Each structure stands twice: as structure tokens, then as C-alpha cells.
Amino acid sequence: MAVLKVTFSKTKRDKLAQVLWFLNWVSVVTGMILLSLGLFLKVEILQWQQLMSKREFHSVPNMLISVGLIACGINFVGGKICYDCVDTNKFLRWKLLMLPYIICTFFFTFCLLVGALMCYSIRNDLxxxxxxxxxxxxxxxxxxxxxxxxxxxxxxxxxxxxxxxxxxxxxxxxxxxxxxxxxxxxxxxxxxxxxxxxxxxxxxxxxxxxxxxxxxxxxxxxxxxxxxxxxxxxxxxxxxxxxxxxxxxxxxALLEYYTQIMQSIGLTVLIIWLFELSVLTGVRYLQTAMENVLRQGNPDSESDGWLLENSFAETARYNFNIIKNLGKCYQVDDDPNIDVPSTIQHELDNVPPKQIPVPS
Incomplete structure (x- = not known):
């Protein structure tokens, strides 16, 4: 059973694509904000770095800078995808890239959450x-x-x-x-x-x-x-x-100063994370709704969209089995009693023996 299934008409799909196109461009701006926050925090740490015994506090601003750059790139691509999803024929060009894009965006939003938590957990070390x-x-x-x-x-x-x-x-x-x-x-x-x-x-x-x-x-x-x-x-x-x-x-004094900065940045990153999560949810609905339109063959018909095609338990079990059986296709079984398909066995029996030249 699909999780959070929603039925979309042609008009609703087009409006969803247009709204997501706009939100992705807003996300590009939020990526620039993350980049600016990371640069600001890095400068503030460098200013008083001589008074710190440890040097690993640059991991927080470095993560914010990296996530900000990734946000600008990934949301730029997302805006182009959502803009093309209004037309079914243009969606075909992105159909195979939609799922990898959603997976990458999911890990990106996870990094955002990690960055926000790091801003709140660094106080004791600082x-x-x-x-x-x-x-x-x-x-x-x-x-x-x-x-x-x-x-x-x-x-x-x-x-x-x-x-x-x-x-x-x-x-x-x-x-x-x-x-x-x-x-x-x-x-x-x-x-x-x-x-x-x-x-x-x-x-x-x-x-x-x-x-x-x-x-x-x-x-x-x-x-x-x-x-x-x-x-x-x-x-x-x-x-x-x-x-x-x-x-x-x-x-x-320094601890209060840095704590205030970290809390403000952490709150900003959390808000951006919630915003990016909502955009990712909308893109997932748009992807599944457009794929169902292609299956039906009528671009003007209604289609269902969902977050997961099956329940959480079934999806987790399916992915676990894929990971568990991932390496089995490369294993060689030496059991002599293994059943070989008849066609393959016939070809093996008809292979001529290798001729070894006999010296004169």
C-alpha cells in the first residue's frame, strides 16, 4: 500500500511543477545564505584561533560552506527539472535521472540536519x-x-x-x-x-x-x-x-559570543532544512505522479503520487534484501551437484578439445 498517496489532476500537476520551480530558485538563495554563514563563522574562528587549543572547529564552517555550494548546484538542476515536468515529452528526458536526483537531495538534506546539530553540540568542546x-x-x-x-x-x-x-x-x-x-x-x-x-x-x-x-x-x-x-x-x-x-x-565572554553565533546559525540551518525537506517532498510527489501518467499513456488524465510505493516496512525489507544479495551474483559455487541449465550444458559438451601440437 502506498504511503501518503495523493491524486493529481492535470491542472494540479502543472501548478505543483510551477511552485516547485519557484521554490527551487528560492533554495538557490538559501544555499548562498548557508555559504555566507559558513564564511562568516570561519572568519570569526580565525580571528581568535590563537586563543584556542584545538583546531578542529573548522569542521562546522567547512560543512556549511560545502552544503551551501551543493545547495546552489542541486537546486539549480531541480528548478530545471520541475520546469520541464509541465510537458510530458520533456519529462522523458529526466525520467531516469529523477530517482538519483531525489536520493542525492535526500542525503543533502541529511547533511543540513547534521550541520545544524553540530552547531548546538560544539559548546562543551569549545x-x-x-x-x-x-x-x-x-x-x-x-x-x-x-x-x-x-x-x-x-x-x-x-x-x-x-x-x-x-x-x-x-x-x-x-x-x-x-x-x-x-x-x-x-x-x-x-x-x-x-x-x-x-x-x-x-x-x-x-x-x-x-x-x-x-x-x-x-x-x-x-x-x-x-x-x-x-x-x-x-x-x-x-x-x-x-x-x-x-x-x-x-x-x-568568548564562550557566550560563540554560543550566540552558533545558536543563531543552527536555528537558521534548521529552518532551511525544513524548507528543503518540503521541497524534496513536493519533487517526490511530482516524480511519481508523472511516472503514473506515462504508464497510463494519457497526459491529461489523473494520476496518483506518493512518497513510497509500499509501506515503510516493505520498503526497508526490499532494500535490505537488495543489499544482502548484492554480492551473491559474483560468487562462484564449486558444488558438483549444482544444476546447470540444459542449454549452457549442451554448449559446454560441444566445445571441441584443444589440439596440442605433437613435435615431429
Whole structure:
């Protein structure tokens, strides 16, 4: 029994073909949207890639770019097919390609769904990557004269200014690393030497933060040095007063930024997936309805269209048997009791024996 069978008249088939022609051209536009979203996401990831420990996040934008390009091509062909389906004679040119086209479109829509799910499932990996990457980046903040890390200080400063954040999890992260290079430490000062000697690893650790952590909207000058020393500043209480440095960590800021982008892109891809699924359903109805018209031989007669010619269970069983028996036609059975057709056996019996020349 056919699944979701619908009867189409000649007028309804023509209207369906015209609507699908228009929707396929709309799908070309949605393919361009997917391509643009993939390029945008790729640029955003590349912008802060230095602050990530893993590099596999490009799989999401790469998939969106690939799916967008495929959407433009496959829907362009679909629009041409639907336009020709108004005429039965023109449909004959596409009859053998309709089923492969529908199968390819089905896998394309499946890739769309996978891409949307990837946008929602990448958050945990992204958080872990940002945590490790930012931790390493803060440690190398001072290495402005080291090849490969020359611009890392600029990147972190721009990150903290743009996202209004400080440190990895908070501004206290700067207290546990040496973020000032030894080139800019005055070794003639006793307090600097004592600070270096007091640390087991010989690092210059202070309760200070870089200037980029300062909140420009604060009414008082930025307190970036001796942040925890209330007596070092006039009318200042570290425990009670609201600090004029950003409290939010950059990991949380970046995570929220990328999560918002991923959720927006994922929602857009899901909407496009539903739209493409509806177009694919319409093309399937048009294909089966036109094939039934060809069987009847009257282009003006009514015809039935369906999603599946048989039930889901029968279709699955039929396809499973095809896959199971796919390789059997290439197997050779050595059983001597196998029945050979009489015509083939007769030809084998009448084959003359090969003449072997006898040397004189």
C-alpha cells in the first residue's frame, strides 16, 4: 500500500511543477545564505584561533560552506527539472535521472540536519579549548620578542578591551603568572629583586593586571597595580568597593559570543532544512505522479503520487534484501551437484578439445 498517496489532476500537476520551480530558485538563495554563514563563522574562528587549543572547529564552517555550494548546484538542476515536468515529452528526458536526483537531495538534506546539530553540540568542546588556550596565551603574554608569539600580547589586549573581560576565569588569573617581561624590570630596585627571589621559579608575580583590564567608564583612575592592597590607594577598599577592572573572565565572554553565533546559525540551518525537506517532498510527489501518467499513456488524465510505493516496512525489507544479495551474483559455487541449465550444458559438451601440437 502506498504511503501518503495523493491524486493529481492535470491542472494540479502543472501548478505543483510551477511552485516547485519557484521554490527551487528560492533554495538557490538559501544555499548562498548557508555559504555566507559558513564564511562568516570561519572568519570569526580565525580571528581568535590563537586563543584556542584545538583546531578542529573548522569542521562546522567547512560543512556549511560545502552544503551551501551543493545547495546552489542541486537546486539549480531541480528548478530545471520541475520546469520541464509541465510537458510530458520533456519529462522523458529526466525520467531516469529523477530517482538519483531525489536520493542525492535526500542525503543533502541529511547533511543540513547534521550541520545544524553540530552547531548546538560544539559548546562543551569549545569551552574546554578556550580554557586551555587562554591559559597558555596568558603565560606567553610577555613574550613579545619570541617568534610566533610577537602579536599575542596585542591579541589578548584587544580581546579584553573588545569583550570587556579580564584574564581566563577572572582578573585574579594575572596574579599567578608573570605577564611583565624581564626586559622591562628594573633590577636595580631591591623590591623587584626580592620579588623574583621570593618565588621558587624565579617569576615576578604581583597583584597587578594589564591596562586592557581597566573599565573606562569607572569614575576614578584605573587601579591596575596592587589591586588587593587597600592601603596603597586613597579611599579604596578591595573587599567592599566595586573594582574598576573587568570582573568577567574572557573564557566566559568568548564562550557566550560563540554560543550566540552558533545558536543563531543552527536555528537558521534548521529552518532551511525544513524548507528543503518540503521541497524534496513536493519533487517526490511530482516524480511519481508523472511516472503514473506515462504508464497510463494519457497526459491529461489523473494520476496518483506518493512518497513510497509500499509501506515503510516493505520498503526497508526490499532494500535490505537488495543489499544482502548484492554480492551473491559474483560468487562462484564449486558444488558438483549444482544444476546447470540444459542449454549452457549442451554448449559446454560441444566445445571441441584443444589440439596440442605433437613435435615431429
Amino acid at each position: 569551552e574546554e579549548s578556550l580554557f586551555v588556550g587562554l591559559h597558555d596565551a596568558l603565560r606567553h603574554y610577555k613574550d613579545t620578542d619570541t617568534p610566533g608569539r610577537c602579536f599575542l600580547k596585542h591579541t589578548i589586549d584587544m580581546l579584553q578591551i573588545q569583550f570587556q573581560c579580564c584574564g581566563n576565569s577572572g582578573f585574579q588569573d594575572w596574579f599567578y603568572i608573570q605577564w611583565v617581561s624581564n626586559h622591562y624590570l628594573d633590577m636595580s630596585r631591591a623590591e623587584v629583586v626580592n620579588q623574583l627571589r621570593s618565588n621558587v621559579e624565579g617569576k615576578y608575580l604581583t597583584d597587578s593586571v594589564p591596562f586592557s583590564c581597566c573599565n573606562p567608564s569607572s569614575p576614578r583612575p584605573c587601579i591596575q597595580h596592587q589591586v588587593t592592597n587597600s592601603s596603597a590607594h586613597f579611599n579604596y577598599d578591595y573587599q567592599m568597593e566595586e573594582l574598576n577592572v573587568w570582573r568577567r573572565g574572557c573564557r566566559q
